[in-house]
Amino acid sequence: MALIHPTALVDPAAQLDSSVSVGAYSIIGPGVTIGAGSSVGPHCVIEGLTRIGAGNRIFQFCSIGAVPQDMKYAGEPTELHIGDRNTIREFCTFNLGTVQDGGVTRVGSDNWVMAYVHLAHDVQLGNHTVLANNATLAGHVEVGDWAVIGGLTGVHQFVKIGAHAMIGFQCHVAQDVPPFMTVDGNPLAARAINATGLKRRGYSPERIALIRQMHKLLYRSSLPLAQAISAIAALGEQAPESQLDVQMMLEFLAAAERGIVR
Incomplete structure (x- = not known):
């Protein structure tokens, strides 16, 4: 309790590890659980049935679990479930889920969430993502691992953003964004693959080359989508080392309900 500022209001029913720090004037509700090594800045409100893991840094003026x-x-x-080692900057708002979906808003681990980001009900945010300032995710949005969402970007409800995708600045995202793609503009358009991000994550030149081929089939071949999907499936048979990348793309395209950015 020595790490709890005397002006903070922590409900006795809240479950905070002894190493958790809570800043001045913050309020922690009875249904909240916070894991070891996490810190809550001043003037935050954390409420609802909210479970926060270890090593998170929540900066001042956040509203978590409303x-x-x-x-x-x-x-x-x-x-609302939040994983481990996330950085959540000032004025972020994360909401609880709804019974119309799975009932849980989920944030994975190792995410970098900048100021004024909004995660609406039932958002499913993966791991290692970056959400720049004022990114706004509407209800039921799904974001894959390592995705990057640019500042002032709005994502329409039920949209899916694939792993390793990159969304540019100030975009209106109303359709699903396949894995590995870089998109920007209004109207939104696919520009290329996220080659720089893939290199930073240790993707080999061969894997990146095959991902480029998937991009060309989807966006440069003029093939109808069904034929492009068949051609992508054939790529996996030609390059066994890239089968997981092809499988990820095929599974995403099969699950896309709003149509993909094309």
Whole structure:
């Protein structure tokens, strides 16, 4: 308790590891659990059935675990789960889930979330993502591992963003963004693959070359989508070392419900 500022209000029912620090004037509600080594800055409100893992840094003026901004919400006991080692900067707002979906808003681990980011109800955020200032994710959005979302970008509800994708600055994302792709502009368009990001993550030149081929089939070949998908499937048979990349792309395209950015 020595790490809790005397002006902070921590409900006795909240479960905080003894190493958690809480800054001045922050409020921690009864349904909150916070893991070892996490820190909560001043003037934060963490409420609801919110589970926060270890090693997180939550900066000042954040609202974590508030009820959904959904007119259908009727007080059901939904949840927010946050993993480990996330950086959550100033003025972020993360909401609980809704019973219309799985009932849980999820944030993975090792994410870098900049100021004023909004995660609406039932968002599923993966691991190692970067969300720049004022990125806004509407309800039910899914974001894959290592994705990057540019500042002032809005993502429409139910949109899926694939792993390793990169969204540019000030974009309106209303369709699904396949893995590995870099998109920007209004209207949104696919420009290239996220080659720089893939190199930083240790992708071999051979894997990157095959990902370029998938991009060409989707965006440069003029093939109908169904034929492009068949051609992508054939690539995996030609390059066994890239089968996981091809499988990821095929699974994403099969699950895309809003149509992909094309």
